[in-house]
Amino acid sequence: MxxxxxxxxxxxxxxxxxxxxxxxxxxxxxxxxxxxxxxxxxxxHRRIPPLQRNVLASKETELKLSENPKWNLLKSRIEKGEDINGYVSKRTRKWYDSDYLLFSCDIFHIHLRATKGGGIGDDLIYAIVKDDSLYVIRYGNHHDIFLPGELIKDCEKEWPGLHFKLDVDESDSSTFLDHNFFKKNATDHRWGFNLIKPAGFIDEISGKKKFIPNHANSAIVEFxxxxxxxxxxxxxxxxxxxxxxxxxxxxxxxxxxxxxxxxxxxxxxxxxxxxxxxxxxxxxxxxxxxxxxAPKELTVSFPSEEAKLNWHL
Known part of the structure; x- marks a missing residue:
């Protein structure tokens, strides 16, 4: 046997x-x-596959970043297709660790300073990696990790409908707009941040509350x-x-x-x-x-178009 x-x-x-x-x-x-x-x-799953990418950002964000030499270096490396995982969180080397923002909203937080073990410092960009492009949503700090609704709002301003499927909250619930509620649940490992409404914001044009109805990347399970x-x-x-x-x-x-x-x-x-x-x-x-x-179902070894995943890139 x-x-x-x-x-x-x-x-x-x-x-x-x-x-x-x-x-x-x-x-x-x-x-x-x-x-x-x-x-x-x-x-x-928590790393960024090396690939030559276009770097896109709003004019406001690009202006803030343009004077930062560390950003100019990182941007050049992204465009050349170099491995930038030295800029992501050190926690990505802990295989069982969770990333609330990535799993719930599919948003990476990337440091502007790199080390062999991972990114350091409080200078961060928040970005979505999609195909051969990297979309910079915000230039901020660690505090923004617990403001997923605001990050989605920024993204929708610049690229409406491109990254998120949004629903309107007709029940007038305010729970998902409470940043303290998010931070408390995101850091409580008992819950695994499996929230029904992972992130939401108030649309400035319509005045309506909008939210992503489910985790954009992956829910957390007990294995x-x-x-x-x-x-x-x-x-x-x-x-x-x-x-x-x-x-x-x-x-x-x-x-x-x-x-x-x-x-x-x-x-x-x-x-x-x-x-x-x-x-x-x-x-x-x-x-x-x-x-x-190989089967069509999601596996470790082969890409899955349905899940938009390729572990081996």
Missing amino acids: ISVNYNCYTRLYQRKLEQEFGVDYVNSLDVSERLFPLVYICLK KHDDNCWKLPLKCAMAFTCEDDLIHQMMSAIYNTYQVYPDSLELDFERRMYIFKIPTIKGYGNYSLIEWA
Whole structure:
């Protein structure tokens, strides 16, 4: 019987973690090898994929930033497609940590000073990363993390309807406009900030209260494994649970046919295929290749157009 903790699937993601985050980081993880794929996507989900991007901002925001040499350097790096994850929160290296603003509103907060471990200082930009563009919503500080409605309002002023689906609050509820309420719930890990109305604001033109009716990125769920429990993004937990079960079904089917378990696993992203290597009776170094088409459902290993996710960019 093949090990559920250490097999070609978990070894593949151990290699990915070591290549991208370092051997020391992997050695410091106090989790079962079975969770390596989950750890990987939780880390990747909060990072900004390196890609040449257009940087867009309102004239007012651009004017405020233009005199800041740190911003000019960061903007140049974004446009060149360099890795800017040294500017994002240090907490992104904690795979199980949450990012309230990102998960609820799909908004990154990016420091203007970088270190190897992550961004530092209270000089921040708030931005949405979409395809080959980065939209700067606001130039501010850490206080703005707890003003999601104001950030959405700024975004709607400049790019109406581009990033958010908004509903009008007909019930005249004021709870979601209370910044202290948001801060209290965002920092209380018992709730996981799974609010029915994650963020709202008063439209200056119509005077109506508008809100995003659900989390723009991902809700938080309780994920249990052995004696441990973490609050993780729903998308990451679903992708891992789906693929973990799928991979073991594949490996069992391969064993039933060939009487041997696969020795290694590779991914063909262009064709969306799992490629298993099966040892043959000819001996060491001789393999048969078994290809298996990836499902359309959200998985760790392959992009999902429906979820607008690609962990591997």
